[in-house]
Amino acid sequence: MPKKKIIAMLLAGGQGSRLGVLTKSMAKPAVPFGGKYRIIDFPLSNCVNSDIDTVGVLTQYEPLALNAYLGSGQPWDLDRMNGGVFVLPPYVSGSQGQWYSGTANAIYQNIPFIDQYEPEYVLILSGDHIYKMDYAKMLDFHIEKKADATIAVLTVPMEEASRFGIMNTDDEGRIVEFEEKPPVPKSNKASMGIYIFNWKILRPYLVADEADERSSHDFGKNIIPNLIGAGARLFAYNFSGYWKDVGTLKSLWEANMDLLGSKPEFRIADKEWRIYSKSPAMPPHYLSMDSNVKNSVVSEGCVVYGEVKNSVLFTGVHVDKGAKIIDSIVMPNAVIGEGATVTRAIIGEGAVVKAGAFVGAEKRPEDGEYDTKLTGDITLVANTVTVPEGKRVPVGMIVQ
């Protein structure tokens, strides 16, 4: 098989449990985002736009939606004769077989896949983030610094730094210490979970880590500290631009809201850096005579008879007469019935909000106590669930 300079390994096995019922039947990278995309479209499109044509996608949790979505890789131009996109689930070999027990273990189990291409470099990505990034520039930096490993970092506000994995660097940008969620951070350079390794260097570390019974087989906790401890050359690559971890319902909602307005926080419509996705073959959207759509993103296949403000409608959404959707995201093929109201909510794929229902209504004493740990002030209707006619769903509740 022809050699590759660089291949990417995309960790897509995460359950994304903080996304609650949204990830009940699909892995987090398959969660819809931005009207017509799914989270995994961003790292995949970044790869293709950075001239990386071989991507292993490591799946484990609820892989069906993701497998079906990726198909041959054609929407991302990753249906290649040499390379392309590969779904890599855990497998049984001989009498042995095990689930991916950590990020490093997942890569370890796929050493034979990587070895086929004899790559000089391996790019490790996660399928949890929304961003546009040119990995080719990061690779140039890696080569220029003669690094053994390069970690992309984002400067975060100092007061938030203790939520992240923090890289402490010297003047040259070389990483001298890595601290996972330090209570008193020394720096505000947060790891984005994007690594480039020289494969020759990473490979023995993966093998050694696998043999270490005390290890949790994690890049952040084990591999990176081990490399630093051994005096390897690790560099921090500064990324500036939009980057959002959409791991919580609130951040998923916010990241969608970041697409609105004349100067959106995050501009996906970029001819130089297109984000590719699988097209559902639907006609352009239709707004009726009585509709009232303001400051919103509306995708193909939508039919709107009601009012939509500050919201993102995904493909194939139907909004009936007199319905109101405000500050919300409505995922593919959901139906909002006549006179229904949806405010500050996430409506899952294929969900139905029946006529006169109110999702995101003000909380009343009779609503009783319910857990809002995951939701905060966002109300969530799970995929394919029906909210009955006239039903009040108070703020922060999850309908499943």
Added chain:
Amino acid sequence: MENAFGLIYTGDASMQLRELTFSRSVAAVPFGGRYRAIDFMLSDLVNTGIYNVGVIAQKNYHSLMDHLESGKEWDLHRKRDGLFVLPPFVTHDNTGAYRGTVDAIRSCLGYIRRSQQKYVVLMGSHTIYNTTYNEMLRAHIGSGADITIMYNREPDYDMNEQFDDLRLKLDEDGRVVDLALNPARPETELCSCDAFVMEKSLLEYLVEDAFAHARYDFMNDVLIPHVKDLNIRGWEYKGYVARLNSLNAFYRHNMALLDKAISRELFSHEHPIYTKIKDEFPARYVGEGSAVNSMIADGCIIEGRVENSILFRGVHVAPGAVVRNSIIMQASDIGEGSVLDHMILDKAVSVGARRTLSGHGSYPVILRKGSKV
């Protein structure tokens, strides 16, 4: 899978389409916000289970080739069969310019011979509908017909737009007893939908025979003279048919998509219409931007007002601009404060600030591709 292949003739443009077909074949005419006419023919065939399709290109076929590429968007990028674009070529007995449909079909007899299916669905490229041919094929085989013509009822047909208007007279059995092309006073409302089913061996024979007698038009020289000696039958299609035979018709049929029943029929869930994917971001409504009774494609940015209009992909309507009763094709830009009424803007037209452009319902005005106002 059906035991049939499709053959689409794309040289059938009506002169009355005016600027729309100056630089493209009618098959490549944009329709319905994100499609081109040929998307309907290809999707109808694929939804039927026909995966061997020849597209006879004639003139101005660059934009057609550009659109079709390898055929993968229609699932026609195949090892066995798939999409075959058949451009004109010059040989010792062929000048490269076709004298008519017969000539065009004859030039691709090689493709027809290699096709392994027994039946052929022969189609033009200016008649749009959403159906599958399964029933028509069953009817053709069951009736023992030599040729089956798909038709629909066109009671209010505008004679000024007459183009390839083939009228059928049927007997009680559904057999064609008379065919008239572009009659001055049609005696029947049964109008061919430009789709014909027959055995490929019959097509080969009819084409060779007509050519040998210096006859070059499929309808005039093949169908009409054979009404008596061939068993030609009609098969009625009851759905919506959009004939792109004039600029007015083009305008009317696009606007008809704002009718829910019609757009549901042409874009049915069971039979999706496939087209080339552009990977545009969904449409954005920004600031005071709004739209009513309109069909708006991905990639549009609406900052002004849009009413009763069809906007193709990537159209920008600047603040204060008003677009009414208009069809705006891909990547056009309407400047601040401009007002458009009953206009057709071809691709990449740019209208500056504070311009007023207006046609009329009876005569929509078209601005050519790439024009600047």
